[in-house]
Amino acid sequence: MQGGGAERVLINLLNLFADEGYNVTLLVLRKEGIYLDKIPSKIKVIYGFRTLFGKKISNKVLSFFGSKVLYKMFVRGNFDIEISFLEGFPTKLISGSSSDSKKIAWVHADFGSYHWTNKMFSYGEEKKFYSKFHDIVCVSKLCARSFSDKFGFTDNVKTVYNLLDKNLENYTKIKFNDVFNKYKTTKITYVGRVEIEKSVDRLIKSFEEILSMGYKDITLFILGDGSLKEDLERYVSQNNLSSNVKFISFKYNVYDYILSSDYIIMPSYSESFSLVLAESIYLGKMCIATDTAGAREVLKNGEYGLIVDNSKDGIKQGILKVINNPELKDEYIFRINRKDYEFSRVNVVKKIFDIINF
DSSP states (O other): OOSSHHHHHHHHHHHHHHHTTOOOEEEEEESOSTTGGGSOTTSEEEEEEOTTSOHHHHHHHHHHSOHHHHHHHHOOSOOSEEEEOSTTHHHHHHHTOOSSOEEEEEEOSOTTTOOGGGGTSOHHHHHHHHTTOSEEEESSHHHHHHHHHHHOOOTTEEEOOOOOOTTGGGGGTSOOOOTTTTOOSEEEEEESOOSGGGTHHHHHHHHHHHHHTTOOSEEEEEEOOOTTHHHHHHHHHHTTOTTTEEEEOOOSOOHHHHHTOSEEEEOOSOOSOOHHHHHHHHTTOEEEEESOHHHHHHTGGGTSSEEEOSSHHHHHHHHHHHHHOTHHHHHHHHHOOGGGOTTSHHHHHHHHHHHHOO
């Protein structure tokens, strides 16, 4: 239950199931992460490994044993529906179920450009795991296409966009807390994990070049944690960027930070669906995103936000474009039609229930 978008979507989904009266048991493979205390009280939680097991030890166990053995080790009880909500070990485990339950696998990754599980399983093993599921739920059309291209499944592959927080609507109606009030600058914010695929290092170096051009009245906020954070904090300090680049530890509620920003930026190498982009658009914020198929889907091919070349120079040029042309912000925001936004909660909820009600 780490601080990623998939985990945040899971909390939204669990809240939905709890509100609708479903009897849900959540298996958390490792008892760790910042979202554990956000699991709804109506949800029964069981843990595969508790804190005395390190990540390396638990990974060895999950790698060594077959899916059927793992299922018997960790799953107790009979269920009508069994869901693997993430690629990798959760998918392997649920594929070992021999019950007559309906089995659903959620896929969040773009396997065409970022097949991260190929370090865990052979192609044949992973395809066999997915063959055990009745439905494969992909979080974007791109995600569905790349999954089908990779494994050959088509008939049971469906697209269901990430479920937005039920409280998001309130933030468009009430006065938010301006967390950046003391900064009288143009505020550009990245929200997400600080990992290689998110390209935060590329963003910081692009921003550094902009500062060297004489643009000083801008601040970049990096909101999130990850394995690269300490290295990037060191880079910012050593290169005298600390006055204009600020790191903020992960926050469960990011909406005040989004609403307090002038622009939201997503510099990823690859995105299948960006929850932060969808939330920011819904909240009426202009977004800048590198050219990924997922960003094109969420930003409607550039209608709802600025899509830039997927390179360090592309990020740099995108930032320069918005700060040199501030009127663009209002133009993009004016185009957003929240009532017809296909990622809205009401549309996604209907698709979810169409799949789980059988």
